[in-house]
Amino acid sequence: MKQAKTSGRRLVASSLFALALIVAACADDDADAPPGLDDSEDAVDDVDDADDADDDVDVADDGDDEVRLGILGQCEGPFGGFHEDTVAGVALALVNHAGATVPSDDTALDGWEGAEVNGTPIELVGVGCGDDTPDRILAEVRQLVEQNDANVVIGPLSGDEGIAVAEYALQNPDVTFLSGIAGSQEPTLEVQAPNFFRFHGEGAIWNAGLGDILHNQEGWETAAVIADDYSFGHTSTAGFVAEFCGVGGEVTSRVFPPLGTTDYSSYIAQLPDPDEVDGYFWAVGGTGTQAALEAFVDAKGDLTGDQHAGNLFFNPDLAQALGPDIAGAYVGGFASPPGDVQMPAIDEYLASADETWDSLPTGIAGGERADASAAASFGFMYGYYSAGVALVDGLAETGGDPSPEPLQSALGGLSVELPYGDIALDDNRSGIVDVFISRLTVDDESGEVVQETVALIPEVDQTFGGTFGADTPAPSRDFPPCEERDLPWVGNAIPVEDGVPQQ
Amino acid sequence: MSPNAIMSSDREQVLRLRSIVMAFGRLFAVNGVDLDVAKGEHLAILGPNGAGKTTLFNVISGDLTPTRGTVMIKGVDCTSLPSRRRPRFGMARTYQKARSFPGLSVEDNLYLAVVGKRGRHLSLWRSGTDRSWREQARAAAETVWLTEELATPVSDLSHGQKRQLEIGMAVATDPDILLLDEPASGLSRGEREWLIELLSDLGADITLLLIEHDMDVALRVVDRVMVMADGQQIAAGTPSEIEHDPVVLQTYLGTGASA
């Protein structure tokens, strides 16, 4: 028995040995580069996307004459349904601007072929599969960079992931990162990695304009805030509070139910009654939006749309449960505006999506198939699209040179022409963007509640006139405080009528 | 019928039970037992299955706290003293169904029995004392004829060997109060002879309480017998008295000695 046990153990040990050996042998050895904690040079094994796995390129030596692009998506977790959207965004940018074609008309995950800028090919080396946690996205980005040898990464999708990836970028200056649609302030405002670029807005930016309109146009003097108690809820609220208080309004109460609350009644009870406050700002997402509003109706009586505003989670579907009373509510913006906004560039962009794919499984349809243009019109795919276009523009600027220094300096100076508005970057390489504010209204013809864009706030940047900076705390339950301050865009709002900005 | 009747009063009392009641819900497994055992006495507890013998052992060894009554060991009231404190009184027991440690070797089982009594339970080093305890464990193995099996995991032992080990673990600690719960069950005829020899050779200082169905074994090694039924003592006396006691014959032997 002893003997059997011993030999069993020996075998266990030897098999570990053997397995290690096999896998070690599978990876091409490339031990000449000095390893280091922040070392990303000597990744070894070019694992192409499965389509042409047999077509390995020895990338160790030809580092800089092609773009080896990795994409960080999310295939699991709360946004797992948007996995196709992320790759589709990048692919569409390359189709529209780098001469790429897609091999499949019903999925984006097969990547693209023939993308090229000034003779420099853009190859997809891998798609990272996040699950909305920083640990996972770090493992995925390390795989893309250190194993698949990506020299450009587009992504990630969500805020906390963004912080982790920006920190990773800081450690790996030779890799160029373009955020997908990570909506937290920190990746740029605080981490400030010189190689991390964000051609889209973030949670606070997307609520710019609401405070100005509600205070100066709708006459709200006081407001109460109810928001999810986590980073995006805090950031979204921060944008509203900074502006509403900045223009002279007063936030009299802030309530933060935990994420995933199902019974909001105790939190609604903490809000002032409708006669004690001029209005309410809601930043409650997911299924919580409707549940919280229903709890409000139960506790405080009827809903008066005019007395409410919400961040991007407010939408016309709420009327199905709450009735048309919700009409009148203002809604903050996102990376892309509501569908009523009409500009030739937008039509062209959406049409190009439909030309590229017959249909895509998309998060906008709950993971089911929908027209590619439906996915393209939503901020997730659009954020990745914007990053893709920025990459192409940056490469065009360097004459196709993807090496870190020229590419990164080119990206920093870009003003990218995009269908929903041009985007330039601030000093921290975060987008200065146009924000579309909309309102839920009753459609005259159909009688249904629709979302109507009412204003365009041009050139919003993430500092909010100095409210937020590298040294300020992260947005939290009580930051920023309610104080008057100057915001550069106040008074510059451009009215939008029937989907057309009145320039 | 008082047990005191057959006791010489000058001998030291090592165990004194007074009106022990052990109830499991509404079942009175032991129902008012008094017992005095003097130092060096060898006592057999007989009785049909379910009479409450094992339960009485559990009360004495501290595995169970009696519902009522008192347990005095060597003059100390131990009624609610946890079982782990009792080896220090020189008490050791076996279980009716062998309860050794199947994942460990015979030697380690015996060694644990020694360590359990002596101390250094949390030690992370092996020391000189440790070596002498190992000696003691091996000596116990020899006593119960398991020297050949020292390195064998207990799970590989035969049933009889497990019974031997069970006894070995009890004697390894040099106890002076030894409680054996049906040690002969499952032993072959030869092994029984060995057991009788072992028990007959116990030092005069060792107090033995023996639960045994095998009258042959029981009556050859004890000098006093207590008979239980339904949680109560129904008879007591010397082996020869008991062999001829009509109540015993009817309630116990009548139901078959192999019960």
Place this chain on the structure above:
Amino acid sequence: MTRQLRSPTTIAFVAVVALLVVLPAIGSSFFVNFIMTRTLILGLAAATIVFLSAYGGMVSLAQLMLFGTAGFMFGNAVLEASPRGLNLGWAPWTAVVFALAVATAIAFLLGALSSRTTGIYFLMLTLVYAVIGYNVFAQVVPISGPSGITRITPPPPITQATHLYYAALLLSIGGYVVLKLVARTPFGLALQGVRDDPVRMASLGFRVPLHRALAFTLAGFIAGVAGLLNVWWNGQIDPASIGISPTLVLLIVAVIGGISHLEGAWLGAFVYVAANSYLRALPFVDRIGITEDRFNTVIGALVLLIMVLSPEGLSGVIQRLSNEGRRRFSRFSSRDGTGRVDTSGDDAGESPVVMIDSSTSPPTEERK
């Protein structure tokens, strides 16, 4: 255990260690600094689950929480001007001692609290610890962020990725040897006795709850060591790092390797990490439906397959093959202890893992 019998194990052990020592010279940097470093860290953490299960009969779900606690504590203590955490700004090695002290103290407290439970109750209780730990870090933002503690670097002299690999290797070997040796000490033998029959141990004079609590403490300390390696390697830790899903991952790692063999922990970690990284790179796997988003399903199927082949995980498969050759099979399957937590007959149940495990053991006849 004689020298002669021992030597094949020793030879194999030395061979594996030798290979791992020279690995940075022959393996790719990704393989060494990602796959193998992560394997060693996860393996060390999973080994504490195996230790508690194999020697103590306790299947713990709290190990990842202790692992994370050490990481959070280190981050809070060592950082100076980070936008997150307490920024205590202590010397790195002071922070190491502090982090381990906190993890160990918490392990002792929780171990003492659960020292009278076994089987499924112990499992549930440690699950509760894991959930509470997660919630504490998720809600007490000053010690966990906001949004996690970032920019954590290893203490000097660990300045390069390969240093960290060697640190993980050294501590893995250390952890393995310590746990193996502890099993032979009076304390370790008593622990195995507690695993097999707590009632008997008590009647032999042992303080059963104390043994359980101290074993849990030792496991917590080693989990803390692994947790430190993890934050050095990962650079950051956030509440989701110790959420329910990574907690289960650690258990799965232990189960893949074989919950009754210490070395299985590293084997399981290797399979998990390698599968995670390499499975998707195999040609045509996506053609049969194995895409990244199905990864959990694949791992699940893998676990199922291994469990069906051998309830004792991969190390069990290997051991079984070897034992069959020696016609030792029947003895082997009754050797291991995790299935025996219930021999006291009074414990109301066993954990699922233990249950599967005991299916290879002969029916226990000790029930009263």
